Amino acid sequence: MSSVLSRICGHGVVPVVTLDDAAHAPTLGRALLTGGLPVAEVTFRTHAAEAAVAALSQEPELLVGAGTIITADQVDRAAAAGARFIVSPGLSRSVVARAAAHDLPVIPGAVTATEVQAALELGLTALKFFPAASSGGPAVISALAAPFPQVRFMPTGGVSPQNLSDYLTIPCVMAAGGSWMVPQHLVAAQDEAALSEQARRSAALVAQ
């Protein structure tokens, strides 16, 4: 496992961040650092995504990845912005190949045995289980672990403080992702103290 993936495992959770304005990134970056959760997956769903990755990457202690990456071109742009890992909602050969060309770890989505096998054929064993809740949640992850003991899953989509432990107690779950760790209204309000507190609470849930 790459050092980046090891760091993600160590954090146990990955805040999924969608920024409408890259000017909000420095405040968020500081809040994640002071809250003790120095990792973020910035979704490529807004025009601000690349600039947000670049701004967050200015913090050397912050592990910044790019999420919702569905094309090879987006991999190029994420790499140029400084992303340290790539997350994809599904499994795309072109995304995986381009991430490898940039020497970036990639975590593609897979929720069925067929999708897991396709990822294994590409040499990948760290997979995003997305959308986690509506794809069967912890029960399906546990069922997939039996035939695929080499796979580590990052469930995302419908993970919350209420069900986080249901996922993290499964041995093959390396970390859980979620947008609840970075509430949009706090980002928009640039409320660094509240964002930091939310990060601290999220990290504390993992420690429990």
Ligand code: 3PG
């Ligand atoms: C993702 O992009 O990974 C999900 O949209 C995050 O899902 P959540 O909002 O349910 O945490």
